[in-house]
Amino acid sequence: MKKHIIPIILLGYFGLLFLLLIGLETYWYLYEKPQSQPIAFSHQIHVLKMTLPCDLCHMYATKSISAGIPSVSKCMDCHRAIATDKPEIKKILKYWQNRKPIPWVRIHSLPDFVYFSHKRHLKMGIDCSECHGDVKAMATIRKVRSLKMGWCITCHKSRSAPTDCLTCHK
Ligand code: HEC
Numbered sequence: 496m497k498k499h500i501i502p503i504i505l506l507g508y509f510g511l512l513f514l515l516l517i518g519l520e521t522y523w524y525l526y527e528k529p530q531s532q533p534i535a536f537s538h539q540i541h542v543l544k545m546t547l548p549c550d551l552c553h554m555y556a557t558k559s560i561s562a563g564i565p566s567v568s569k570c571m572d573c574h575r576a577i578a579t580d581k582p583e584i585k586k587i588l589k590y591w592q593n594r595k596p597i598p599w600v601r602i603h604s605l606p607d608f609v610y611f612s613h614k615r616h617l618k619m620g621i622d623c624s625e626c627h628g629d630v631k632a633m634a635t636i637r638k639v640r641s642l643k644m645g646w647c648i649t650c651h652k653s654r655s656a657p658t659d660c661l662t663c664h665k
Pocket residue numbers: 532536537538541542547548549550551552553564565599600601602603604623624627630631635636
């Protein structure tokens with residue numbers, strides 16, 4: 496009898512470890528899984544290859560609370576003439592002709608009861624990448640920070656920014 500106890504304990508131990516790993520793996524997968532978008536827009540092509548600046552498209556980041564998502568006309572500035580034979584570009588043209596905005600799926604979003612301002616953070620010289628990761632390397636945008644309260648507060652503490660509740664909950 497006693498001889499079997501040790502293998503069973505070992506099996507149980509490694510079994511649990513295995514399940515834990517699977518769990519973590521799934522968590523990371525879901526967490527970082529890119530969302531599919533109505534048009535396969537790639538930051539890699541536009542930012543890394545073409546070196547377009549972020550604020551060409553996210554025009555309000557340094558001026559306002561929101562960074563802003565570019566309108567169809569911004570895409571048409573170039574795609575009236577560039578890669579017009581590609582299916583993804585034909586889709587853009589269709590939105591343009593129908594005067595419809597592209598229904599981009601929002602990736603980063605805070606609950607309504609939280610106050611956050613892009614302008615305020617960018618003025619402090621914080622780079623987009625600290626909160627959004629290496630966007631230029633992403634063919635599809637994904638979230639790389641939790642955007643949870645603990646994350647905000649950790650940085651606030653390290654930079655002596657305010658941490659009282661009313662700073663973010665007005
Ligand atoms: C040519 C236009 C263009 C440029 C340049 C550009 N973006 Fe974007 N960006 C978009 C579009 C369109 C979307 C929405 C589609 C998507 O999520 O991929 C977007 C989405 C995003 C999002 C996700 C928004 C959300 O829903 O949460 C982030 C973050 C972002 N961009 C950051 C950047 C940063 C940082 C740079 C510069 C390194 C940059 N972008 C440059 C067009 C652009």
